[in-house]
Amino acid sequence: MLGYLELFFGKSFTGKTARMLHELRAVPRLVLVDPKCAQLAKLTGYDHVWPEFSDGKWVPGPSSPVEYFRKRLDAQQFRVVIHFRSNFREQLEMLCRLLRAVGNLALAVDELGLFIPSGSAGSLPPAITSAMISGRHEGLVFCGTAQIPSLVHFIARSNAERIRWFRTTEHNSLEAARAYMPQALVDSLPTLPDYVCIETSDGSPAFRDESMVGRIAILGKPAR
Amino acid sequence: MFSSRKKNAAGGESFEEAAASVTAESIGAEVASAVERPGEPGERFVIREEWAEATVESIFALIARADHPAWTLTDEETETVAPKMQVFLQAIADRYAPQMLAKFASKHAELFDLTAALGVLLWTKWRFVSKIKLVEFEEAKKRLEREAAEKAAASSAAADTLEAQAA
Numbered sequence: 001m002l003g004y005l006e007l008f009f010g011k012s013f014t015g016k017t018a019r020m021l022h023e024l025r026a027v028p029r030l031v032l033v034d035p036k037c038a039q040l041a042k043l044t045g046y047d048h049v050w051p052e053f054s055d056g057k058w059v060p061g062p063s064s065p066v067e068y069f070r071k072r073l074d075a076q077q078f079r080v081v082i083h084f085r086s087n088f089r090e091q092l093e094m095l096c097r098l099l100r101a102v103g104n105l106a107l108a109v110d111e112l113g114l115f116i117p118s119g120s121a122g123s124l125p126p127a128i129t130s131a132m133i134s135g136r137h138e139g140l141v142f143c144g145t146a147q148i149p150s151l152v153h154f155i156a157r158s159n160a161e162r163i164r165w166f167r168t169t170e171h172n173s174l175e176a177a178r179a180y181m182p183q184a185l186v187d188s189l190p191t192l193p194d195y196v197c198i199e200t201s202d203g204s205p206a207f208r209d210e211s212m213v214g215r216i217a218i219l220g221k222p223a224r
Numbered sequence: 225m226f227s228s229r230k231k232n233a234a235g236g237e238s239f240e241e242a243a244a245s246v247t248a249e250s251i252g253a254e255v256a257s258a259v260e261r262p263g264e265p266g267e268r269f270v271i272r273e274e275w276a277e278a279t280v281e282s283i284f285a286l287i288a289r290a291d292h293p294a295w296t297l298t299d300e301e302t303e304t305v306a307p308k309m310q311v312f313l314q315a316i317a318d319r320y321a322p323q324m325l326a327k328f329a330s331k332h333a334e335l336f337d338l339t340a341a342l343g344v345l346l347w348t349k350w351r352f353v354s355k356i357k358l359v360e361f362e363e364a365k366k367r368l369e370r371e372a373a374e375k376a377a378a379s380s381a382a383a384d385t386l387e388a389q390a391a
């Protein structure tokens with residue numbers, strides 16, 4: 001079951017986005033945010049929304065997330081990918097503001113570091129902060145992926161109920177992992193196979209999770 | 225777990241308040257100003273009084289044709305009902321017809337586009353044909369007048385000839 005704030009860290013093509021989608025498979029009201037507009041643009045079974053951003057706001061019309069969610073305020077089920085092509089931080093802030101009013105949904109953000117890079121506590125926009133800190137009051141579940149944990153804002157990391165660590169070799173990422181797991185597991189991070197992760201969560205010890213090997217496929221991985 | 229709400233339970237913004245805060249206002253205002261408002265001259269489809277009278281008369285004309293010519297309305301009878309019919313037709317034009325058209329357009333987009341294109345073509349052709357008919361009517365009228373004048377001149381000339389012969 002998905003926690004109220006979950007993160008997936010790891011290098012590219014290690015299976016973190018596929019794992020996040022797998023964890024979200026049973027969520028009836030799901031909003032997926034895509035800043036890369038590549039593999040997720042072809043995701044089947046989802047609606048796709050391409051907002052037009054102009055002068056700090058969304059251009060009204062059928063491409064606006066506002067119109068999409070206005071029609072689905074009472075919907076029991078929807079799954080949508082919102083593709084942002086620019087101004088990631090501003091647009092995620094606007095989306096969080098809108099989704100707090102929609103309520104009762106899961107918000108999944110791919111490449112979270114592009115939206116909320118590291119900075120001081122005050123550098124995080126208010127609606128994003130609110131969604132991550134007190135989103136559960138509006139029924140919001142928040143999750144996201146990132147390649148380098150140290151480049152994701154510390155409020156996201158410190159409030160995460162569960163973090164899944166996929167293969168990573170970057171020095172600062174390994175340093176960050178030491179706060180969450182024993183040294184032996186940290187040492188295993190650079191050599192983890194695809195789909196295998198170290199899961200850390202509140203109230204339970206870290207463990208190596210190989211349960212998804214052969215059950216999920218990495219999105220858009222080039223053939224070798 | 226997942227149920228819908230239109231108002232933020234935590235006392236925050238409603239959806240429409242949040243939507244307004246993230247939507248570009250300038251373009252929204254332009255769109256809003258482009259929306260037709262009832263009562264604005266030149267933008268409302270107004271039902272004329274004579275159309276209402278024709279509608280009332282046509283209903284009774286059908287009954288008259290089916291049953292008895294005495295069903296045909298007099299001008300006074302038509303004038304008593306026509307204002308009510310005009311109000312009713314105006315309500316259809318203002319409220320019901322746009323809703324029906326919008327529903328039809330969203331369900332059958334291709335057929336709606338074809339109907340609209342044919343409608344525009346018919347309207348253009350009707351205006352063109354009407355002008356031609358008017359020109360032809362004027363020419364026929366002038367021709368008949370000219371022929372009548374020629375006949376009158378010929379008959380008066382014949383009469384003059386007969387009078388001269390008689391004298």
